Amino acid sequence: MSKRPSLKSVRLWLLGVGTPLVLLAVWWFASADSTDTFFPPLAEILDRFRALWLFDHFTSDVLVSLRNLALGYAIAGVAAVAVGFVTALSAPIRWAVDPVIHFLRGIPPVALVPIFISLMGFGLEMRITSIALAAFFPTFIATVDGLRAVDRGLLDVASVYRLSRGERVVSVLLPAAGPQIFSGLQVSLQTAFVVMIASEMLGPSQGIGAMTLLAQQSFMISDMWSGILLLGVIGFAANFLFDLVRRKVLAWYIGSRRLARAS
Amino acid sequence: MTSPHLATTPLEGSLGGEPQGQRPARLDVVHLAKSYGTGDGAKKVIEDLTFSVSAREIVCIVGPSGIGKTTLLKCLAGLQPTSGGRAAIDGREISGPPPEMALVFQDYSRSLMPWLTVRKNVVLPLRHLRLPKAELKARCDEALEAVGLAHAENQFPWQLSGGMQQRVAIARALAYRPEILIMDEPFASVDAQTRFDLEDLCLKIREGFGMTILVVTHDIDEAVYLADRVVVLGSKPARVLRIVDVELPSPRDQIGTRALPEFAAQRTDVLSLIKRPA
Numbered sequence: 001m002s003k004r005p006s007l008k009s010v011r012l013w014l015l016g017v018g019t020p021l022v023l024l025a026v027w028w029f030a031s032a033d034s035t036d037t038f039f040p041p042l043a044e045i046l047d048r049f050r051a052l053w054l055f056d057h058f059t060s061d062v063l064v065s066l067r068n069l070a071l072g073y074a075i076a077g078v079a080a081v082a083v084g085f086v087t088a089l090s091a092p093i094r095w096a097v098d099p100v101i102h103f104l105r106g107i108p109p110v111a112l113v114p115i116f117i118s119l120m121g122f123g124l125e126m127r128i129t130s131i132a133l134a135a136f137f138p139t140f141i142a143t144v145d146g147l148r149a150v151d152r153g154l155l156d157v158a159s160v161y162r163l164s165r166g167e168r169v170v171s172v173l174l175p176a177a178g179p180q181i182f183s184g185l186q187v188s189l190q191t192a193f194v195v196m197i198a199s200e201m202l203g204p205s206q207g208i209g210a211m212t213l214l215a216q217q218s219f220m221i222s223d224m225w226s227g228i229l230l231l232g233v234i235g236f237a238a239n240f241l242f243d244l245v246r247r248k249v250l251a252w253y254i255g256s257r258r259l260a261r262a263s
Numbered sequence: 264m265t266s267p268h269l270a271t272t273p274l275e276g277s278l279g280g281e282p283q284g285q286r287p288a289r290l291d292v293v294h295l296a297k298s299y300g301t302g303d304g305a306k307k308v309i310e311d312l313t314f315s316v317s318a319r320e321i322v323c324i325v326g327p328s329g330i331g332k333t334t335l336l337k338c339l340a341g342l343q344p345t346s347g348g349r350a351a352i353d354g355r356e357i358s359g360p361p362p363e364m365a366l367v368f369q370d371y372s373r374s375l376m377p378w379l380t381v382r383k384n385v386v387l388p389l390r391h392l393r394l395p396k397a398e399l400k401a402r403c404d405e406a407l408e409a410v411g412l413a414h415a416e417n418q419f420p421w422q423l424s425g426g427m428q429q430r431v432a433i434a435r436a437l438a439y440r441p442e443i444l445i446m447d448e449p450f451a452s453v454d455a456q457t458r459f460d461l462e463d464l465c466l467k468i469r470e471g472f473g474m475t476i477l478v479v480t481h482d483i484d485e486a487v488y489l490a491d492r493v494v495v496l497g498s499k500p501a502r503v504l505r506i507v508d509v510e511l512p513s514p515r516d517q518i519g520t521r522a523l524p525e526f527a528a529q530r531t532d533v534l535s536l537i538k539r540p541a
Contacts, residue, residue: 151373152373153368153370153373153374154373154374154376156337156340156342156366156368156374157368157374157376159341159342159359159360160340160342160360160364160365160366161360161365161387161388161439162360162362162388162391163387163388163391164391167387167390167391171376171379171387172376175376175378176376176378178378252377252378252419252421253377253378255419255421255422256377256419256421259421259422260421
């Protein structure tokens, strides 16, 4: 409850920040004199990282990848929540849609990429569609589950006080299903990320995934490593941003859970 | 279910309602039955209930627990259809949540929106009434003041004790200004002192707003203290054992009224009905 972080939480925080730094240091010193072609010194990788990603390919590849990811993910998120609402709230649609959804969700998202290539070629549309479709399912399923689990008591309150359909959706259903929707969105983010890379590794193309694959095929091993490093950094940043938003939107949920655990 | 013409037929004399006979009945329950499921597997919860609540009257329903009191309230609030008989407000059959009614649920933890602060919970049902901003604020302030929670308006329900949460639910109903207020064991989870305060608040809002109030409770003292009439239910399935007129002077007060010999007599009356083997 107190504002001042306890000694224990400071120690845990230091552990969280310290461990990656220690691992990086280990990598740095262990690889310092490496002559192995496949494991170049970290110093060299970082050097290539700076040269490649921060200047040369920033706009041509990094931004392109990030834009595809953001667009595909945004489309998936909005569509999944919207379709999830319609599905959960209408029994006929639920019966019609359920089998199709369960068929489609069983297919690994990456396996869909070749279909889109044959349908749309190697352009941007193919990439964004692949990302959006793959990222759609986790959020969709979580939204439907979340809505089905909304407490009967809250719905009774909404009925007794005669809330309009819009109020019911915005003020009751959406927040009540919020925690589940966010878990879905988190899985969708990871899926979107995987498919973003996969979609770039096919066909002559731009993007971080394409550059990394190209580097590997041209035996520019340091470049390849720097690409992987960049993917790690982006993944970390995306998750970090996601968590910030989640903490803000679900503050009530996180707070109530913490209180429930403490008592 | 019931044919539409019934909805306008005046009711045959309400049971035990003679002293209130001059007042028009607002809420009528006539031969109400409720069962879940159909056919042989049907489970009868309510057999045959008949009682009425007049305008500005406080009626308490008491009876052993688990005999379908909550089910009855859900039927009255239009949340569940009845299986037989009828329930009507001012002669109009209840077929969905009536606009003039508010309901305070028994389970406060499942009745407040945990993502809304206390004040926003109170405001939620008022938004679609399109009140002027000043009135919205005034109603909300007044309701929170009445239940003694003005200081907690920016807290979330889960930060409050059970009794405080129930008071938020009551404040929400008050701010809605229903003509008919129905409460399902509203004070079961609050401490004795708060309970007395809320009982008095209940009497006060009847005077102040002219509300018609129906309270389900398992506390016989509370029923006698609050009510003009007590409907005593028996099990199973639920039916009306008797409707007791409470003849206690008003205004009532917690110390004076409860000390009256008539109070003791009335509660003994009700208690012996419930204790009597059915």
